[in-house]
């Protein structure tokens with residue numbers, strides 16, 4: 001994040017100076033924004049950067065305990081430099097949060113520079129690999145940096161100390177976070193596909209109950225409950241991959257537009273990166289835990305690969321923006337869009353469907369049979385109607401409040417659900433668009449169409465309350481969707497293993513005895529057990545000190 005921050009907020013000159021050093025690992029940088037007292041509320045950060053015209057320097061200082069930088073990855077032990085976000089103060093005025101390049105450690109002996117106190121913040125969730133990341137704490141005691149180490153692409157301070165705001169939206173300060181959020185969506189698909197690959201392969205080899213007259217027991221993958229829990233996760237892995245590809249395109253397109261000072265899609269980029277990051281990471285974190293449960297007791301072994309994957313993955317719901325905070329950002333944009341509908345301003349991009357407000361507010365879903373739910377047009381319209389009606393309902397309720405802001409906070413739980421509905425519509429839309437493309441490979445398109453319908457109808461079934469409450473569906477149509485879902489699971493079943501093999505993960509990368517490509521699980525589980533250090537001695541340490549005296553004492557007592 002150190003590099004994209006300099007690329008996005010540094011001048012050409014600053015990029016020329018600092019990026020080669022970072023690329024060649026002549027310096028190691030981190031992104032020091034979050035503080036002990038503030039993470040979500042960036043504008044509440046307390047670290048100060050006060051311009052001293054006498055020396056043409058900024059004085060970086062941590063005025064309070066809560067202003068200590070806290071969490072930045074790489075900060076504790078590895079980084080020599082940081083992009084530090086601090087309140088810019090010049091001529092006695094506070095101009096809010098800006099980025100500054102600050103050296104933290106000597107390039108000679110890695111010792112902290114004068115005025116810099118830093119270290120690691122301690123162990124994190126479980127024994128997961130994230131403990132290999134030195135998330136750190138950092139305090140400044142009046143550390144001086146040259147004025148040219150303020151990142152000056154978006155705004156400047158002159159030699160005399162005058163603050164100059166460039167003619168660019170101040171939200172570009174948040175550009176690094178937008179960049180990482182879009183990459184996190186692709187990572188959600190990777191993490192989810194790893195978990196699903198393990199769970200599908202293991203479910204194919206695990207047999208439990210169901211043997212007739214001594215025959216083989218039933219593969220758990222054949223149980224409808226296993227399929228109804230597992231196949232939506234398989235479909236989600238593909239859904240998040242395709243929407244992540246599209247989001248990367250959107251981000252690239254917005255970045256190119258920014259180069260020519262076209263800021264027209266900045267809001268769309270913010271809403272989509274924030275919303276998709278929130279929805280895909282929440283779903284993926286829950287799904288990895290579900291995959292553990294789908295593997296029964298063996299899923300709880302570290303050798304299954306699932307506990308580690310879960311421990312490393314779950315902070316994705318928090319870092320790069322707490323998911324609720326990000327969804328409320330989406331909700332704000334939805335409310336703004338709804339308020340503009342009466343002005344005749346046509347919504348664009350992923351909000352364009354809201355322009356069909358007249359139709360969508362009164363449309364009646366035309367589904368009459370379970371098979372009708374295989375028609376993408378019916379799915380698309382149902383999801384559009386649900387999302388729009390939830391947004392309009394929120395706007396109407398907020399409108400009844402005496403104060404817009406008060407109304408927004410009062411209705412924020414409903415707004416959260418409306419934001420999720422909007423983002424799920426985007427995911428469904430992009431999946432439908434993907435399967436409409438020419439897709440190489442015999443039968444591949446049909447399989448992806450099945451998964452697209454599984455993702456859409458499962459999401460509809462899970463959120464049926466929204467569809468019924470908004471009148472977007474009737475209970476009968478909801479029941480038909482569920483009926484079709486069951487038929488789809490039967491179609492996915494024969495290809496389930498092939499659909500996870502398609503992720504093409506090596507056994508090494510998967511790191512799971514349950515997810516081995518050869519399915520040879522039991523010998524692998526048994527062999528793995530003996531690697532446990534506890535098994536280095538047949539008689540456990542502590543027997544003579546603790547167990548033996550206890551056993552002997554009990555034996556004596558029993559003879560009395």
Ligand SMILES: CCCCCCCCCCCCCCC/C=C/C(=O)SCCNC(=O)CCNC(=O)[C@H](O)C(C)(C)COP(=O)(O)OP(=O)(O)OC[C@H]1O[C@@H](n2cnc3c(N)ncnc32)[C@H](O)[C@@H]1OP(=O)(O)O
Nearest residue numbers: 039040041042043171174177187191270312313319320321
């Ligand atoms: C084992 C396998 C698993 C693999 C998984 C792991 C893979 C790893 C890869 C990924 C790397 C992950 C590494 C983790 C590193 C983590 C780093 C961090 O966490 S960095 C810190 C992140 N912090 C945040 O995200 C803070 C969140 N808070 C905010 O962004 C802001 O405070 C806020 C947006 C919530 C509020 O900002 P504020 O200035 O108060 O603005 P307003 O809400 O008043 O909005 C004003 C206006 O601005 C618009 N806006 C806001 N943000 C943006 C933006 N980013 N872009 C464009 N526009 C923005 C907003 O819509 C408003 O617009 P308006 O028109 O005025 O209504």
Ligand SMILES: Cc1cc2nc3c(=O)[nH]c(=O)nc-3n(C[C@H](O)[C@H](O)[C@H](O)COP(=O)(O)OP(=O)(O)OC[C@H]3O[C@@H](n4cnc5c(N)ncnc54)[C@H](O)[C@@H]3O)c2cc1C
Nearest residue numbers: 031033034038039040071072073315318319320321322324
């Ligand atoms: C593993 C990890 C790595 C990280 N790496 C970095 C890094 O490299 N650099 C960096 O700068 N930071 C980093 N962070 C910090 C991270 O960005 C913040 O923790 C994150 O942005 C959440 O902010 P917070 O901790 O202040 O949460 P809070 O906002 O305090 O969240 C607490 C609760 O308050 C709720 N809440 C907050 N505001 C509102 C609101 N307006 N309305 C409703 N509910 C609200 C939240 O939903 C949540 O339930 C990292 C964090 C983690 C866990």
